[in-house]
Amino acid sequence: MDKKVQANYELAKELYAAHGIHVDQVLEQLEKIKISMHCWQGDDVKGFLNRDQDLTGGISVTGNYPGAARTPEELRADLEKAFSLIPGKHKVNLHAIYADTDERVELDQLEPKHFERWVDWAKEQGLGLDFNPTCFSHEKSKDGFTLSHSNPEIRQFWIDHCKASRKIGAYFGEQLGQTCVTNVWVPDGYKDVPADRMAPRQRLKSALDEVFAEELNPAHNLDAVESKLFGLGSEAYVVGSHEFYMGYGIQNNKLICLDAGHFHPTEVISNKLSSLALFADGILLHVSRPMRWDSDHVVTMDDELIDIGRELVRGGLLDKTHIGLDFFDASINRVAAWVIGTRNTIKALLRAMLDPVEALKKAELEGDYTTRLALTEEFKSYPFGAVWDYYCASKGVPVREDWLAEVKSYEQEVLLKR
Known part of the structure; x- marks a missing residue:
């Protein structure tokens, strides 16, 4: 040294x-914290199952910096490079569209076998894996609705996809010996003011009940639900609001995901942690940096990141909080984006511990x-x-x-x- x-x-x-x-003890504690680094920064949320589909769901990635990953092998190589520059052993957060398989498979037919190469790689690297069903960028989501769709056949397709995703998450946890957090987020909503706010939420609640009906070993898989304020094409109304998922998560013992970019511009998630922790079984964070809207900029050492770290440390919430990242910037080197965001998140925790x-x-x-x-x-x-x-x-x-x-x-x- x-x-x-x-x-x-x-x-x-x-x-x-x-x-x-005692700084030595602080570093021992810091080393135990795993940040779940999101794979979708590496290829601009394209994935490998439906790369010909346009990005939908109220999400937008801007920029054309060269070098985006085009294959699972390239994405894993980029992840390895990023992790080699980040202290500690962490996790990778996968979306369902990142299946590594030679067969053509629909989202509702995904199985653990389609992610075996990811698991083998994670074992080699000493990493954990988290998971997300991909309820966007698909023919059956083009009108902006998935789990709350009024068409029962389309709604069932997305229910079956989320069911399959939970089983994949449990497979990750069992194989890797690290609990997988499987997070459900859907983009459902209206561009303009709806005539009926209740019916879509009733359908979403019923669909979620079916998705979560099968009991899974919590040592292998933990379920999370994630809200959003608005998206492109759902500016007036989002079915899965914060109030909806906070109620659902508390009532059904699910982790409640707080994404830094999914609230009003003047809201911060750091101020919500102590309240939510009193009632929720656990919390999932998607640490991001919203700018003007849910633009998911690379995490910087700003006041909100420092406050998130402080709340987790001062409130004794590290044991019940799963920390993940969620940003996608195609205007800069994508590997650098991972490194900057992850190192900053760890630094914020260290700063709070000191x-x-x-x-x-x-x-x-x-x-x-x-x-x-x-x-x-x-x-x-x-x-x-x-x-x-x-x-x-x-x-x-x-x-x-x-x-x-x-x-x-x-x-x-x-x-x-x-």
Whole structure:
């Protein structure tokens, strides 16, 4: 290890130790946290089953940066490169359209065998896998409805797809020894104000009841449901609103997914965590960076990301929260996007763990808001970066921006030749 990195770390340890913060223990805790890195950043949400389909579901990916993955092999190679630049062992979040199979198969007929190559790869890499049914970019979703569709045949198709997805998730968990989170999100909604808001939600509730009817081993698979505020083509009404899924998740013991981009522009998910945690069995996060709308920009170290980290740490929520990423930017190097977003998410957690949490809580209980504010502000300039550098070096990944040279080299040697 570089002597400067080691020396800076030792000095940082002394500063934090003065406040009763044991940095070595913090890093041990940080190493246990797995971030679920989303595969769809690598190919602009195209997948491999229906690559000829236009992207639908209120989602849009902009940009034409060269080097997008075209095959499962290319996508896995890109993921490996990204993980080699990120400290710790984590998970990969797959959508159903990323099946790696030589046969033509419909979404409602997917089976674990269509993902065997992904499982073999995950075993080799020491990674976990999460899963999502893909209820968009399909002939049967072109009118904007899936699980709440008024046509019972189309609705049944999507029910069967979600059922199949849960079994694939359970297969992942059983094979890899890491619980798979299978997250259900549907884009259903109207572009203009509907005459009937109730009927689609009744159909969605009934469909979800059928999807989740089969009991699966929770050690292998945990179910999650995800809301959205609006999408392109569903600006006026989304069937699966936050209120709908919060009620459904609490009533049916499902994880409730909070996506940073799925709320009003002035709302933040960090402020929802402590309330939701009191009533929900568990929480799934889709950490993203909305800009103007649910635009899913690459995660940066902004105030909201820092606050998410603080809420998870200060509220003792790390054990019941599954942290995933969800962004897709085709205007920059896609591998770099993964690295930036994932490293920032881990850094935010580290920064929160290095706060004087007990001292802040004590001052607050005693009504000493002066101390609370003073400590909060002074710790903003404490050397958490020195601890981060040491953590990266100790895990054999590049320190600070040194990772960028590796991504640039990979771009020249691999991505630009595609």
